[in-house]
Each structure stands twice: as structure tokens, then as C-alpha cells.
Amino acid sequence: MSDMAGRKRHSAEEIVRKLRRADELAATGMSGEEIAAELGISAATMYNWRRQYGGVDTDAAKELKELREQNARLKRLLADAELEKDALREIAPGKILSPAARRRAVDMLKQVMGMSERFACKVVGLHRSTYRRLPAAQTQADPDTGLRAWLRSYATKHQGHGFRRAWAALRFDEGSQVNKKKVHRLWREEGLQVREHSPRKRAGCSSASPVDADAPKVVWALDFQFDSTVDGRAVKIASMIDEHTRESLLHLVERSITAEKLVAELEKVFTVRGGPPKVLRMDNGPEMISHALQQFCSDRVGIVYIPPGTPWNNGFIESFNRRLRSECLNRNHWTSLLEARVVIGDFKLEHNRRHRHSALGYLTPAEYAARCSHTHHPVACDIN
Template sequence: MAGRKRHSAEDIVRKLRRADELAAAGKTGEEIAAELEVSAATLYNWRRAYGGMDTDAAKELKELREQNARLKRLLAEAELVKDALREVAKGKILGPAAKRRAVVMLTTTLGMSERLACTAVGLARSTHRRLPLSQTPVDPDAETRAWLRSYATKHPCHGFRRAWAALRYDERREVNKKKIHRLWREEGLQVKVRSPRKRAGVSSIPPIEADAPKVVWAIDFQFDSTVDGKAIKIASMVDEHTRESLLNMVERSITGKELVDELEKVFAVAGGPPKVLRMDNGPEFISQALQQFCDGKLGTSYIPPGTPWNNGHIESFNNRLRKECLNRNHWNTLFEARVVIGDFKEEHNHRHRHSSLGYLTPAEYAAACRCTHTPVACEIN
């Protein structure tokens, strides 16, 4: 069966002229349509649309109608694209992965064609159809991705920089930090960053800079509890220069005298006290026992009340201890808390790599540090 024949404007005008000649010869409409090989209805529509036109006018009219139909179709597609993009996302869609997800959403949910969906989001159809290398069996980074997922499961509070440091220095792998960042994001392992509030107020004491080891040791308390609801008091102390954790006291309560006894042990192990002990105005720190112990032996630097950011090193350590240890464990007994918290502080000294220390652990940095104290830098009287 022959397909439907499409007539050009010139053909239509010629056949209409031939129809006029046949009608003048006395033939009926059915006979004219049969001879012209068209239906009577087609012949009637031709006369209504092109009757009285010459070839050029008929051709121009047909082109105008085709152009008008094309413009209507394009306008309809443009409006459809606008409505579809409003449903997908607000703003510009960036990145091939996001565009692929948008195309899938448009084709499955809104029933758009793949061609129109790719045009709407600005993605080539070949790019949409080609699977990312990470989704193929030949992914060269499959092992690294698995390692990062395992690391994130074990250390849910760590970011990609600490993962990279562990790969680079602990696993001895030559890896690029930017590549680890990309894989970390692709695996969805980002840690939500909470922006600190802007705080007003300036310290009333001159700044004291820890320009060498054993210059400034910062000390503070934090609290937790065992499963029976009884309180646990934790005392921590860090060297602000080397970031080493130097004190591990986990008790139900800690008095000024007990704190002094523990400090004496730490000073004996460290080979002497630091030059300054930085702390807040807690009752244990302003107690007569600690004041008498420090008198003539080391300086005391009290931060202004209500300004913990002036003691940032110990606050940062306490925050890490809270998120990575206290919040992830529950304590059945006080002894269990002592063991686990002590292990965490030991791991902090020998396993945690600080970016500010060139990705060395505090113990490694302390062993290699040759900095000497400059009194002017610390402004210690």
C-alpha cells in the first residue's frame, strides 16, 4: 500500500487549474477528484485555502502556516520547560550529576521525553546516557571509596582533611587532597559545619602566646554521667603549642586539693611545670589550694568570666572529646569511663593529626619541636 503523498504548493496550484479545466469540460466533482488522484474533500480544502492564488502566493502562504505551527510548538515546549524546571529545583542546576538527577525526575515524574528533558537542564543526551566511571565495575577509585566509607563510619565527626591525613601518613598512600575531597563529596560523607556565633567582648588581660612547648597549658572541666544518672567530672589539660593532652582525671567530683595532687604528678612526669596555666574562674581554679600551689612556681592566666573563646585550645579539645567519645558511648561504671576516656586522650596524642601541626600527631610534633620561648612574645611578667 502506497504511503500518503505530500503535495507542494506548486503541485496544488497546478491541480486546481487542471480541475478548473475538467469542470469546464463538463466533468463532475467525483470524476475530477479521481483523475487528480485526490479525494473530493481534499480538493474542496485546496480550493478554500488556495483558490484564486498564483503559485508564489500559495507557496508563501504554506510556508507562513508551517512557520506559525513551528513557533507555536517551540513556545509550548519553552513553557513546558519553564514549568518543569520550577518543579525540579530553585535556581540554576550545576554539575553533571545534579543534571542527570533532574533529567531522571523530569522523564519519570513529569513524563517528558529524554530529548526535551536534557534540553531543559542543559545536558547532552550522550552525557546523560553515559554512566559515570564511579558507577561502572572498572572504577579505579573503588578501593579508596570503600576505605573512606569505613573511615567515616568509624569517625563520624571527622572531615575529609583528617581522612586524607590518615591515608597519607598512617596508610602511607600518595593521594591528592583534592581527589579525596571529591570522592568524599561524591560518597555523601560531608560533616555539617555549624558556624560559630559572632561574639562581642575583648579580653581584659594582655594576650599570652604559646610560642614553644611548656609555655602555656590550658585546663578545663566538663561533665558527663553514667547510665544510673550519677555525674562524672572530667578534667583535661593541653599544651597550647604542641596540642598534647596532659591530664586525665575522671571522677565523681574533683576538689581543688585533688586537682593540685594530680598536677604535681603531671609536672613530675613532664620534667617541670609550664610558665603559665590558663583557666577560667571555676571554683576549683580560684581555690586557695591551687593559688598556693602555683605561687612562686608558675603563672596563672584567668580568662574573663563568660568568655570561653579566650581559652580556645582546651575548648576545641573538649568539643572533640564530647563529639567523638562522650556522645558516642554510655558508661555503666566510673571505671569504664576512666578507661575509655583515657584511651581516647592517648589516641589523640599518638593518632590524631592536626593540620596546624603540618599533619603531625601531637607526640610527633613535640618530639621534633625545637622552638624556644621568647618572653616578649608571651608578655609574661
């Protein structure tokens, strides 16, 4: 009885998190016994968890492992071919500017085309002594070795972040006084730039009265987005943020979200937050224009609908959804609805506590909300 009383009961959410941690440890080369010891459980428990929550049985797991190995080999072959194509483009006239780029061109010509070092340097226009001298970043005397390693680790964990957010984490979380320009230089030298997609700008005209989120609990923006589990079944995600503090307020992940379910969750948020906002901003989706939501918001909170087909008029929640898509949804495959709920919920919680927003003076949304003392001043705003 004493052994049974001492055993720890794990919730389903804790099991999902530990299985994901086990996958990360397995990727580093640890054995099953070492992983189980690291997680504080037995190997048998790990096996039972994977059978119950992993989404595949033993035979499917073996087949999946073989497919992953084949996929990895194909990816390596494709990466090698792409590197060769990039090098051939790079040695085109007018593109080789820095010594580092010239070194890479020489290496490519030597390895791919079998040229001698002397002839490759002559073609590229790089002196042989310059080619042989190692850059400071590749020597043991480099004073920024530790900082470079930290930036690489940060970029691996946060693949959608840029150098500004890395600098903010160094300054405010790590306590480092490093200059932003230096972080930018090292970020570029390590090749950690994130290609930013700039969509075509459009001019839209909203039919609603302008409402400025000049204080907390003035404008809350609401929207939906979709994903799917590995079996192809839909996952619907409802998100809502305060446009002033950028806090994520709603965590709702279901197979299907009806208007009645949305109203029930909004009621919970209003209760926790001490009342409704002045305005709910949303698009013209079927849940948004439903009779249930209209009745719920009547005489309590105003509704501002953006014109159909103009998502840029709801830019705050669209920006949050883009970050959720690129940093969470696109980086995970859900084996179950429970796993999606746990991971998406953790992401939204981390957004409130860890994401430093430049528009908030590099404070997190939670920190800014705790310090904010702004009050609402209605200007040309009709809120019923």
C-alpha cells in the first residue's frame, strides 16, 4: 500500500508534455533507458504512454521510423543539390562581394568542380593568403564565441524570431548590455536571418465607426483559424486579444465551435477579466453574425464588424494568428485533439509571459497590462 500511495499520478496534459520532451531527448541520441531516467519514469511506463497517447502502435512505429530515415536521406540529397545550385548562382558576375562569400565560392569550385586552390582563387579574385587566413569567428580567440552560440540556440528554439527579439531577450531576460547593432551583425554573420513575407498592400475602407484601443478592455479582437490532426480531422482554434495590451484572452480548441460554445467561453472570459470590453472586433463569419452572439452582446458590449474580405482591418488578431501559425501550428503535427489543446495553450501562455513586444517598449503583454494606467477617451466612437 505504501508503494501505491507514493506513486505519482500524471494528468493527460503532463503525459503529452513528457512524450514531446522524450522526442526531443531522442533526437539528441539518448537511449530509451536514459530518456526514462531523465523524465523520472520507468521504461515500461514510457512504452505504455506511447501506446496510449502516441497515436501509433508498434508496427506502425517501426514503419514510421523507416520512412523517416528514408525521408532524411532524401532531404540530405536534396540539400546537397540545392547547395550546388546556390554556389553556381553565387559565382555569377557582380554577386561575390565579401571575403566570406569568396571563400565559399572557392570551396565550392574545389569540391564540386575539382579545381585547384590557385586556379579557384584566381577565378574568384581572392588572394590565396586571404583564403587561408581563418576569420576571427572561426578561431579560439574570438571574444564573441559564447554570444554566437547563444544566438544559434535561440534561433533554433524560436525559428520565427528576428534579431530584435533576440536582443530583447538578451537585454531584459539575460541581463546582458550587448548593443543591438552588434547582435544584428552577429545574427547576419551566423546566417540566422528570417525571410519576411511582405504581402501586397491594399487600401480598404471600413464601414464601422473608428474605435481606438487607447486603453485596456476597450477593443478585444476575435478570430478563428484551422489546423488538422494527423488523421485528417479538422481542428478549429478561437483566439482573442486585447488590442491595447496584446494579451491573449481566449483559449478554445475544438473539432467544431458552435455559436453557443463561443458564447459560453466568452462569458467565462468576461467573468475572469472583471467584465466585458467596450467593443468586440470581428469578421462576418457564421459564428460572429449568429443570433446567439447577438443576444449575448446586446446591452453589454458593442460589436464592430470589419467589411467582408478586408482582414487588414482586423490587423492585431491577424498578426497574432500569423505568429501562432508560423511558430506553433507549422512546427507541430497533432496526433490527438488533446495534444493540440495542450501545446497551443502553452504557446498562448508563453506569448503573454515571455513575448517582448517592441510596441510595448519590449515589455511582455502581462508586464505591460500590470503597469498600464491608461483610461479610455471616446472620440467619434458610438458604442451601444
